[in-house]
Amino acid sequence: MKIAIGNDHAAVEMKKEICAFLEELGHEVINFGTDTGESVNYPVYGEKVGRAVASREADCGIAICGTGVGISLAANKVKGIRAVVCSEPYSAKLAKLHNNANVLCFGARVIGIELAKMIVTEWLNAEFEGGRHADRVNMIMEIENR
């Protein structure tokens, strides 16, 4: 898969490790994040990841900041984006199975790299179940048109 990744200054090291992990798994990574520790604004990177996914430049996205919260809020402002913050694998898996989340977010100041890898793995490996969940996801997306 082609995966867009974005991060602010709080998540440079975790981003690098997640990129290496994704590439080891055979994915192509498009890096939209900052690569230095200089303070930057997370909305910029959340939007970049969101736009890459919404335009289908990427199949899905991963966005990391200190908590995962701010960058997810920014990504969710892009039409077509369903960004979720996950700090454990169960929610990450269900976020794909039931919610078809297309951007996964987490916090580099909240979880460690091994847990982050487990969260990424569960989310990437899960497939949207459709059916009644598709109806509900469609209801969410219709909110964008009102």
Ligand code: RB5
């Ligand atoms: C940056 O200090 C921090 O606010 C940011 O990484 C993130 O946690 C925001 O939600």
